[in-house]
Amino acid sequence: MWLGVVLFWVINLVVWIITFCMRKGTAADWYKHVFFYGAYELADLVAKRSDELEVAGEQAKPTACWVPIFIAWWAFSIKYFIPWALFSLMMWNFKADINLDAFGRGYGSYNDLW
Numbered sequence: 001m002w003l004g005v006v007l008f009w010v011i012n013l014v015v016w017i018i019t020f021c022m023r024k025g026t027a028a029d030w031y032k033h034v035f036f037y038g039a040y041e042l043a044d045l046v047a048k049r050s051d052e053l054e055v056a057g058e059q060a061k062p063t064a065c066w067v068p069i070f071i072a073w074w075a076f077s078i079k080y081f082i083p084w085a086l087f088s089l090m091m092w093n094f095k096a097d098i099n100l101d102a103f104g105r106g107y108g109s110y111n112d113l114w
Helices: 002-021 027-035 039-050 066-098
Strands: none
Touching (some): 027 039, 039 066
């Protein structure tokens, strides 16, 4: 089990390094458009929505010191950690689901029609 976890993160790290070295723009562009592609915009929107002050009908851009930290945490969680955690949990239970019980039933012996 632990070998798969280590292998997953090592492969991700290698891919991140390769894509960073092959970038055409700045490091900030890579961070937003490759490393956190799709999740950065969502995290930025959530951070902007947290500022309830409105300026002339438009939301004020958050300038708090927590915004970059929140964006990094949120985007990493949404893009990398949550899918990995859900997949790991499903595969952890998969073995128990396919084992047959004493009556030859699988999938946890829930029901014959299940």
